[in-house]
Amino acid sequence: MNSTEWPLWEVFTQKKSGLPFEHAGCIHAPDKEMALLNARDVYSRRNEATCLWVVPSGAIVSSTPDDMGSFFEPANDKIYRHPNFYKTPGANFD
Amino acid sequence: MKNLTEQEREKKFQERIDRGEIIEPKDWMPERYRSQLIRMMSQHAHSEIVGMLPEGNWITRAPSLKRKAVLLAKVQDEGGHGLYIYSGTETLNISREELVGEFLSGKAKYSSIFNYPTLTWADIGAIGWLVDGAAIVNQTALAKCSYGPYARAMVRICKEENFHHKQGYEILATLMKGTEGQKAMAQDAVNRWWWPSLMMFGPSDKDSPNSAELMRWKVKRFSNDDLRQRFIDRTVPQADNIGIKIPDPMLKFNETTSHYEYGPINWEEFYNVIKGNGICNRERMKARRAAHTDGRWVREAAEAYAKKQTAKGIEA
Numbered sequence: 001m002n003s004t005e006w007p008l009w010e011v012f013t014q015k016k017s018g019l020p021f022e023h024a025g026c027i028h029a030p031d032k033e034m035a036l037l038n039a040r041d042v043y044s045r046r047n048e049a050t051c052l053w054v055v056p057s058g059a060i061v062s063s064t065p066d067d068m069g070s071f072f073e074p075a076n077d078k079i080y081r082h083p084n085f086y087k088t089p090g091a092n093f094d
Numbered sequence: 095m096k097n098l099t100e101q102e103r104e105k106k107f108q109e110r111i112d113r114g115e116i117i118e119p120k121d122w123m124p125e126r127y128r129s130q131l132i133r134m135m136s137q138h139a140h141s142e143i144v145g146m147l148p149e150g151n152w153i154t155r156a157p158s159l160k161r162k163a164v165l166l167a168k169v170q171d172e173g174g175h176g177l178y179i180y181s182g183t184e185t186l187n188i189s190r191e192e193l194v195g196e197f198l199s200g201k202a203k204y205s206s207i208f209n210y211p212t213l214t215w216a217d218i219g220a221i222g223w224l225v226d227g228a229a230i231v232n233q234t235a236l237a238k239c240s241y242g243p244y245a246r247a248m249v250r251i252c253k254e255e256n257f258h259h260k261q262g263y264e265i266l267a268t269l270m271k272g273t274e275g276q277k278a279m280a281q282d283a284v285n286r287w288w289w290p291s292l293m294m295f296g297p298s299d300k301d302s303p304n305s306a307e308l309m310r311w312k313v314k315r316f317s318n319d320d321l322r323q324r325f326i327d328r329t330v331p332q333a334d335n336i337g338i339k340i341p342d343p344m345l346k347f348n349e350t351t352s353h354y355e356y357g358p359i360n361w362e363e364f365y366n367v368i369k370g371n372g373i374c375n376r377e378r379m380k381a382r383r384a385a386h387t388d389g390r391w392v393r394e395a396a397e398a399y400a401k402k403q404t405a406k407g408i409e410a
């Protein structure tokens with residue numbers, strides 16, 4: 001068996017131009033060119049994507065689940081960031 | 095979750111599952127949850143890959159260019175399914191190399207259905223309709239499982255399986271409108287694939303050692319027997335519709351339960367095929383090992399090319 005495994009890449013697909021990119025899964029590939037080809041063959045055989053991003057998995061920086069509470073905590077007590085915090089009797093904002 | 099004992103963590107984990115939360119790769123999980131998922135997901139991935147072989151057998155002999163293009167696309171999808179699930183399994187801290195290694199060494203299992211031969215063109219119809227039909231029932235249930243990467247792979251796969259299912263049914267429907275010989279061929283294929291398809295759901299849950307634990311973790315959401323029943327209930331009317339007879343003399347619709355009752359399944363055959371004594375077990379393993387060895391030069395060439403590009407200063 002081969003002793004070295006091809007690097008892992010994260011694949012992101014954009015369904016239509018204008019829409020955000022979404023994580024689709026991973027693939028293995030030796031370089032970025034083949035990463036794109038493999039990503040296309042695995043994650044877009046039916047036009048699921050009009051654009052693809054491939055990113056070396058090691059380059060992804062993620063918050064950890066243990067952070068979940070404290071890391072996002074600063075957002076918790078700022079309900080005034082939401083429009084429904086404000087009272088505007090009589091006026092129509094629809 | 096820093097200073098908790100193992101037991102406290104497991105309790106918290108179970109509470110998350112009970113609340114219907116989805117477990118993601120970086121979340122804490124019991125070692126046993128991880129290893130059970132690796133076992134299930136890798137078996138599933140290997141099955142998709144081996145599943146390309148029985149159908150691949152007919153690509154060069156498909157009866158028309160259209161059928162050939164369709165079969166090629168179907169088999170390519172199965173390869174894709176294998177890759178989605180492998181990449182999902184790798185999120186559990188096991189490498190692709192290990193997964194493939196366990197398969198090629200014969201240590202890991204794959205679905206016993208793929209150890210049956212594809213004798214005629216009608217088998218391609220029967221596989222799409224019955225084998226992919228059974229797979230849809232299984233995978234639709236797994237799309238609601240508690241492990242995020244597995245569930246998401248299943249959602250993607252189920253969309254594609256509907257094409258597999260319908261193209262198979264259409265092959266049989268076309269044969270059933272043909273000559274007596276063609277009708278007999280279609281019926282013969284269904285006669286051979288019906289029972290192995292029912293076995294795809296696995297033994298009754300009371301005989302299935304992992305079921306209770308997997309249900310508690312919501313990796314499994316329905317019992318094997320329930321899923322088998324669901325498959326039978328939706329498949330029998332489809333058979334009636336094209337004049338195919340289900341090869342089970344005990345099959346009958348129960349008006350009270352609104353379910354079909356069916357005859358006993360030959361589990362001895364099932365266990366025998368799992369043990370490696372099916373018609374095609376050896377051939378399948380041989381074909382996969384050959385594919386791996388024969389593809390080595392391609393992998394090496396691609397690696398060498400990538401290295402050369404990097405050396406040239408073109409970032410790879």
Ligand SMILES: [Fe+2]
Pocket residue numbers: 142171172175229251
């Ligand atoms: Fe599949």
Ligand SMILES: [Fe+2]
Pocket residue numbers: 172226229254255258
């Ligand atoms: Fe399929």
